[in-house]
Amino acid sequence: MESLPSPTLWAIPFFVATVAGEWLWSRRNSNIRYETRDAITSLSLGLGSLVAGFATAGIVFALALWAYDHRIIDLQITWPQALWLVPIAFVLDDLAYYWFHRTAHRVRWFWAAHVIHHSSQHYNLTTALRQTWTGFFALSFLFRMPLFFLGFPPALIFFLAGLNLVYQYWIHTEAIDRMPRWFEAVMNTPSHHRVHHATNPRYLDRNYAGVFIIWDRMFGSFEPETADEKIEYGIVKNLTNYNILWAAFHEWIGIIRDLWSAPWRYKLNYLIKPPGWSHDGSRESSETIKARWAQSAQQERVTWQNMTSSLSAADRQEARLPGDSAKMESGRSA
Numbered sequence: 538m539e540s541l542p543s544p545t546l547w548a549i550p551f552f553v554a555t556v557a558g559e560w561l562w563s564r565r566n567s568n569i570r571y572e573t574r575d576a577i578t579s580l581s582l583g584l585g586s587l588v589a590g591f592a593t594a595g596i597v598f599a600l601a602l603w604a605y606d607h608r609i610i611d612l613q614i615t616w617p618q619a620l621w622l623v624p625i626a627f628v629l630d631d632l633a634y635y636w637f638h639r640t641a642h643r644v645r646w647f648w649a650a651h652v653i654h655h656s657s658q659h660y661n662l663t664t665a666l667r668q669t670w671t672g673f674f675a676l677s678f679l680f681r682m683p684l685f686f687l688g689f690p691p692a693l694i695f696f697l698a699g700l701n702l703v704y705q706y707w708i709h710t711e712a713i714d715r716m717p718r719w720f721e722a723v724m725n726t727p728s729h730h731r732v733h734h735a736t737n738p739r740y741l742d743r744n745y746a747g748v749f750i751i752w753d754r755m756f757g758s759f760e761p762e763t764a765d766e767k768i769e770y771g772i773v774k775n776l777t778n779y780n781i782l783w784a785a786f787h788e789w790i791g792i793i794r795d796l797w798s799a800p801w802r803y804k805l806n807y808l809i810k811p812p813g814w815s816h817d818g819s820r821e822s823s824e825t826i827k828a829r830w831a832q833s834a835q836q837e838r839v840t841w842q843n844m845t846s847s848l849s850a851a852d853r854q855e856a857r858l859p860g861d862s863a864k865m866e867s868g869r870s871a
């Protein structure tokens with residue numbers, strides 16, 4: 538078990554070939570947005586993440602082994618029960634990923650490590666490689682610990698987690714519009730994940746899935762991509778430079794600043810509340826952005842309704858049809 542390969546390392550030649558392919562494709566298709574400096578930043582951030590991952594892999598594995606030594610079930614993952622235990626492990630690991638990812642967007646402490654993945658205003662295969670540098674520091678591995686306590690061997694889970702990450706690579710593209718309907722219903726796809734990377738109020742904090750989109754459908758965080766709304770990629774407050782250190786650490790620096798300046802009773806909230814929360818309400822979180830958007834959409838609907846109904850009332854008055862106004866009143870309240 539200890540000798541299972543690392544899927545992310547094995548996939549590097551595939552990453553290189555497909556990034557080159559997509560880049561060539563983008564040169565022929567003007568609707569695919571690619572920017573060389575942005576792509577180089579993404580690749581550099583990917584390399585940095587690899588280094589950070591290597592530096593901390595030993596400790597994470599040791600902690601996982603410790604949990605596994607205290608397992609509550611002794612699963613015998615040997616032939617033939619591996620045939621169903623390994624798929625179950627994959628699905629449970631993906632569920633753990635969903636909750637990790639959802640928390641990473643809703644709790645600023647974890648967001649500080651995850652924001653790097655959303656820091657590009659472009660969406661292509663290189664964006665997928667923008668991975669965290671500070672995931673270990675943020676203790677993101679805690680979300681997988683229940684699997685080891687349950688009795689799944691660490692080597693197997695880390696192998697499956699690697700496969701999960703490799704799956705998520707190919708969905709970072711605008712080159713694929715929609716997959717077949719059954720596939721869109723069950724699996725995470727380029728369309729679903731474009732929504733996840735969008736800053737449009739309608740799309741903010743939606744579609745946290747790793748491999749299976751069913752978790753979002755089950756836990757109420759699903760939003761489909763609509764053709765009539767162009768996606769704006771990035772984060773609510775976009776980075777203004779290509780400095781890779783800033784991309785990797787800016788939210789941590791923001792946290793330190795807030796912890797320093799906020800009154801004592803609010804300090805903890807700057808770690809555990811959603812990104813954008815502030816004790817004086819001077820900033821915007823995805824809730825306030827969504828609420829404002831919903832309100833203006835509602836207002837627009839009301840204005841539109843009033844306009845059309847007053848027009849028809851005028852038309853009808855001109856025609857002087859008796860009893861019409863009464864009919865109209867009942868029509869409007871229906």
Ligand SMILES: [Zn+2]
Nearest residue numbers: 638642651654
């Ligand atoms: Zn995310």
Ligand SMILES: [Zn+2]
Nearest residue numbers: 654665709730
């Ligand atoms: Zn992504």
